[in-house]
Amino acid sequence: MTKRPPDPPWIFKNKTHQDIPIWLMAVQDYFERNEHLCTIEVDRIKYAMGCMEEENVAHFTDTYRKKMSGTFNYKKEISYERWFMFEQRVTERFAPTHVAERTYKLMKLEKYDGDI
Secondary structure: OOOOOOOOOOEOOOOOOOOOHHHHHHHHHHHHHOOOOOOOHHHHHHHHHHHOOOOOHHHHHHHHHHHHHOOOOOOOOOHOOOOOHHHHHHHHHHHHHHHHHHHHHHHOOOOOOOOO
């Protein structure tokens, strides 16, 4: 029996049905199952950013890449070369949207029946 190579993670576009923590987990799973790919953290971050598309995501990836490399008059942030920092920044940027949307949907489901 031959092993089927794992599928690469789906493209993150910050759509309402996409969850950034789940996407990050899929990216990490892909790296763990393909240890020969992207052995350096910077390469993993670049690969992950390559799996992010759409205008509302492009600003984040462009800015992150400039801070990571210190180009275009951005101060180089050494910590941006670490996977944990990428995880933290991408979660800060994209997770609140999903949390807010879910909270709003749950709030709309609540009905006031006149008894407090």
